[in-house]
Amino acid sequence: MPMPNQQTRTARLEARISPDMLNLVKRAAEIQGRSVSDFVVAAAQEAAQRTIENTAILRISIEDQRAMMEAILNPPEPNEALRKAADAHKRLVVDSH
Template sequence: MPRAAGTKDDRLQVRLDAASKSVLQRAASYRHKTVSQFVLATAMEEAEKVIRESEVVTLSSPDWTLFYEALTNPPAPNTALRKAFATYQKTNG
């Protein structure tokens, strides 16, 4: 029988001391969630934050202007770039 979309079949086990568990239970109760719901929601928020910080580049207005200018009006290839491209073509083309 096929599983329904969104079915939760994977588990993640965490070992923790009694004091940590008590803090998580207390925090979860303030959010009206189970400890599992609280830990998953909090971990997902932090995971998404870490991913954004690692994968998204944010530029200031002056930096964006420089970046855009380099993309729209790139400088002519110099000798080193032409040589590197020739080497690339020999090995890959």
């Protein structure tokens, strides 16, 4: 994953960590041939992207998947509330164009 070049880095991020954590981060950065700063920025970016992507993925149980597919394949007849909502939508949205 490409890192922003030095010229575009204008914001500063600070964090307090334990000496043991700093040693761990330094070791990992060294293994990857990066500076500690580049390593931390890349790790934070990857974690942020993963977190955001995970919110876009819908995770449901097998039982819920089956229930959803059943509802899609064999939808129930519309009830009175749904018919009223559809009529209101037609009046307010479709007919107003």
